[in-house]
Amino acid sequence: MTIVPVALGRRSYDVVIERGLLGRAAERLAPLARGRSMAIVSDANVTPHLATLQATLAAAGIASEAIVLPAGEGTKSWAQLETLTDRLLAHGVERGDHVVALGGGVIGDLVGFACSVVKRGCGFVQIPTTLLAQVDSSVGGKTAINTRAGKNLIGAFHQPASVLIDPDVLDTLPAREQRAGYAEVVKYGLIDDSAFFEWCEANGAKLLAGDPAAREYAIAHSVEAKARIVAEDERETTGKRALLNLGHTFGHALEAEAGFSDKLLHGEAVAAGMALAFAYSARRGLCDRQDAERVAAHLRAVGLPDSVAAAGIRASGIVLVNHMRHDKKMDAGTLPFLLARGIGKTFVDHSVDLTDVAAFLDEERT
The missing domain is CATH 3.40.50.1970 (Rossmann fold)
Structure with missing residues (x-):
């Protein structure tokens, strides 16, 4: 226990x-x-x-x-x-x-x-x-x-x-639901624990295959990470808890376009959203492109979407950005984004231009 x-x-x-x-x-x-x-x-x-x-x-x-x-x-x-x-x-x-x-x-x-x-x-x-x-x-x-x-x-x-x-x-639990949940496990490594992301790379497939030890370790480690962050910032007022939203701004837009249906599960949307957050960070020169490619490669390896297209979404960048404008984190017309300076180095960026995000998403489509 x-x-x-x-x-x-x-x-x-x-x-x-x-x-x-x-x-x-x-x-x-x-x-x-x-x-x-x-x-x-x-x-x-x-x-x-x-x-x-x-x-x-x-x-x-x-x-x-x-x-x-x-x-x-x-x-x-x-x-x-x-x-x-x-x-x-x-x-x-x-x-x-x-x-x-x-x-x-x-x-x-x-x-x-x-x-x-x-x-x-x-x-x-x-x-x-x-x-x-x-x-x-x-x-x-x-x-x-x-x-x-x-x-x-x-x-x-x-x-x-x-x-x-x-x-x-x-x-x-069906395999697809297992994979969707695994996206949230990976998230804890990408936020501030690069060693745990390495563990995921080495053990993710084993966890998804039902290995009891890998499963229990991942659950306990994830819960401990979330409990620590929630205890520091219960109502997302200091910014610490906001880190748990990595992948969610992009992901929720994808879910909205999918009609909040089983066409795209929440965890699948978060997986694609995390890959997009790292790709966008690399595009802005915030992190090494190799880190973004490494994140996408791991998500693909376990059967999770790593792009807008892989998530089954065909909408333009402006359509997806318009979904983001309804995000509950919108503050005075500005939407904070969770971006990264590397694996395990996520931060909140309040200076993101949504027009630039739309252009990025259109580039990703092609």
């Missing part, structure tokens, strides 16, 4: 990482259940894990009610938020209760946001079932839904009471 504390004063909590933890989750959830029925929110892809969780709770004398939502990015919507909050209120959720989010990043984001507003804020627990959610979205308290204007534009900071990670649940 690995326990990673997220140090946030009164909002502190532990991330528990252990193989087989889902079948023993009642031990961790019992104190939060308070002798009441727990609402478990999941999606149609997680039915076997939902059955395991409900069985272990029942064996411990804890009642539960499952709320199963449609799978896919489209579930992060106003319509599903309304459905979920209505169901939680019908369940009788109180402020002191804890709702369980059992699923990937979509379920975690939606449930967290719902719990931030139901009864003006109730508790929740993250039990992430995808690699992407385990290494990134389940930790840190960012919750949101998507709108027509863009991704994650309506949301709140709402920290979970606990995060329970069972690496074994990844055995049932």
Whole structure:
């Protein structure tokens, strides 16, 4: 078992990482259940894990009610938020209760946001079932839904009471979802840990093949990195947490053009976005072109997109930049970009000209 504390004063909590933890989750959830029925929110892809969780709770004398939502990015919507909050209120959720989010990043984001507003804020627990959610979205308290204007534009900071990670649940995850989650693992190496990026180059294929040791190391290392950054800058006010957005400005524009659909998974968009961030950094003379090529080569090697075209997007640079104008990080008409001076040397650049970005993206298309 690995326990990673997220140090946030009164909002502190532990991330528990252990193989087989889902079948023993009642031990961790019992104190939060308070002798009441727990609402478990999941999606149609997680039915076997939902059955395991409900069985272990029942064996411990804890009642539960499952709320199963449609799978896919489209579930992060106003319509599903309304459905979920209505169901939680019908369940009788109180402020002191804890709702369980059992699923990937979509379920975690939606449930967290719902719990931030139901009864003006109730508790929740993250039990992430995808690699992407385990290494990134389940930790840190960012919750949101998507709108027509863009991704994650309506949301709140709402920290979970606990995060329970069972690496074994990844055995049932489709290969494409595994690869998408791996993009967020690589991100931690590219931000400020070049040694971890080297580890990824040497062990990424092994991790994606299901090697337990590689998988557990990657999850623990990623969670520790994110917990450290979140503890330093919970609400992205000092700039440190902004580093976690590497690849996301480009990536969210690609996702928006794909209609926030399964045509392009979030992790796939982030992978292409990271490659684009390094390519753009090289174009501006900020980092060595060999570093940009090395990043792209690793992403290609594990089956992730490394360009706009590889992401299946045919839009012009100006179309993609127009998506960026709706980015939630826009400040006084300026959009901060995560660029790099090398692998493990990411920084926030507030001087990027979006017209130049559009020209760069058009160059990338050809």
